Amino acid sequence: MSGRRVFVTGLGLVSPHGEDPAKVFDQVCRGESAIRMVRSGTPELGADVLLATVDFEPGDRIANADRHFMARAAQMAVVATRNALVDADLLVDGRGPEEARVSIGCGLGGSEIFQQTYRTYFEKRSRRTRPRTVPLIMASGPASQVCMQFGIRGQANTYSVACASASVAIGEGFRAIRDGYCDVVVSGGAEAMLNDGTVAAWEAVGVIAREHADGAAASCRPFDLHRTGLVLGEGAATLILESEQRAAARGAEPIAEIVGFGASSDAFRLTEPSVEGQERAMRNALEDAGLGAEAVGYINAHATGTPAGDPVEIEAVKRVFGAASRQVAISSTKSMHGHLVGASGALECAITAMALRERRLPPTAHLTAPDPECDLDCVAGVGREAPDLEVALSNSFAFGGSNATLALRRA
Numbered sequence: 001m002s003g004r005r006v007f008v009t010g011l012g013l014v015s016p017h018g019e020d021p022a023k024v025f026d027q028v029c030r031g032e033s034a035i036r037m038v039r040s041g042t043p044e045l046g047a048d049v050l051l052a053t054v055d056f057e058p059g060d061r062i063a064n065a066d067r068h069f070m071a072r073a074a075q076m077a078v079v080a081t082r083n084a085l086v087d088a089d090l091l092v093d094g095r096g097p098e099e100a101r102v103s104i105g106c107g108l109g110g111s112e113i114f115q116q117t118y119r120t121y122f123e124k125r126s127r128r129t130r131p132r133t134v135p136l137i138m139a140s141g142p143a144s145q146v147c148m149q150f151g152i153r154g155q156a157n158t159y160s161v162a163c164a165s166a167s168v169a170i171g172e173g174f175r176a177i178r179d180g181y182c183d184v185v186v187s188g189g190a191e192a193m194l195n196d197g198t199v200a201a202w203e204a205v206g207v208i209a210r211e212h213a214d215g216a217a218a219s220c221r222p223f224d225l226h227r228t229g230l231v232l233g234e235g236a237a238t239l240i241l242e243s244e245q246r247a248a249a250r251g252a253e254p255i256a257e258i259v260g261f262g263a264s265s266d267a268f269r270l271t272e273p274s275v276e277g278q279e280r281a282m283r284n285a286l287e288d289a290g291l292g293a294e295a296v297g298y299i300n301a302h303a304t305g306t307p308a309g310d311p312v313e314i315e316a317v318k319r320v321f322g323a324a325s326r327q328v329a330i331s332s333t334k335s336m337h338g339h340l341v342g343a344s345g346a347l348e349c350a351i352t353a354m355a356l357r358e359r360r361l362p363p364t365a366h367l368t369a370p371d372p373e374c375d376l377d378c379v380a381g382v383g384r385e386a387p388d389l390e391v392a393l394s395n396s397f398a399f400g401g402s403n404a405t406l407a408l409r410r411a
Contacts, residue, residue, distance in 0.1 A: 104157075361379050
């Protein structure tokens with residue numbers, strides 16, 4: 001679909017690898033994992049769990065009085081947005097662009113607040129909880145707090161679509177600018193669901209990885225024959241999107257261009273992926289961008305490291321790309337930063353944008369024994385240079401059968 005061009009002009013991260021995008025990208029390209037074994041839960045019910053946590057304290061970047069009204073995910077979103085506005089040179093006297101839209105993905109919201117509240121009720125046998133509990137647990141908390149912290153008065157939308165949340169948020173932000181509804185969007189995702197109650201629920205699904213013999217850091221192994229599952233992570237990532245006219249008028253240097261967005265629903269099964277649904281999302285993104293499959297040089301895969309999910313995505317890629325699937329590089333950076341659920345698409349889109357700018361492919365770390373069913377170029381081990389890289393896709397495929405693909409081009 002034709003329309004105005006949309007550029008990424010700022011990136012802000014609060015990730016398991018840190019906050020500096022250049023340093024994070026370099027660590028990822030070297031195949032360095034942020035996954036570790038963490039003791040989770042109470043003394044009597046606790047367990048050692050593989051997680052990709054964030055060493056995060058907002059410090060004086062959020063006033064102490066304001067922090068009391070923010071769950072962890074919202075705090076991360078505010079700091080990531082501050083970082084992105086600074087990166088884009090759009091933070092003036094602590095304020096962002098007043099006219100901007102905010103478009104943020106979040107799967108669960110203040111999950112640690114849920115846990116605290118239920119603990120008060122069941123353990124202390126008390127109905128008394130903090131009056132601010134309800135706004136703290138809302139999935140819309142990150143978007144609302146971003147608006148309040150930076151004086152942003154444009155439309156604010158939250159997308160809660162499980163693992164596709166952030167990619168849908170970025171895609172809808174892209175469409176809003178392309179189609180003339182606004183000129184600047186603060187987009188991305190935030191998630192912090194590593195409290196023990198939520199982690200235990202994920203364990204019950206049967207998709208969490210076991211510790212690998214090579215150590216905790218090597219336990220998430222997408223596309224590997226011996227993969228055992230995903231590793232949950234947390235964090236936030238914000239991308240500043242601007243129209244070509246607005247970016248040019250202020251002399252902004254684009255990081256990458258977003259050129260297409262595709263989405264689909266499997267209408268299949270709640271937790272089982274569908275080849276057809278993933279294929280439709282990628283085809284829709286390419287059609288939206290006006291690109292042929294042969295133009296794509298890299299795909300940041302959704303691949304979480306589950307035995308069932310990874311081959312489905314590979315088969316979908318083969319259907320979309322045909323003979324060209326042997327030429328496209330595909331990797332899963334979740335092997336290093338874990339699965340950030342509602343924020344995963346934002347972090348992975350940011351990594352994809354940096355891959356285009358640097359013309360460097362991030363790897364699938366710990367891929368030592370490729371699954372014969374995943375027989376494409378999965379960039380095993382460490383990253384590599386890609387001097388001809390011009391176009392890339394970023395995939396996010398969610399429980400519930402919601403699929404989202406973003407298409408990006410080198411700026």
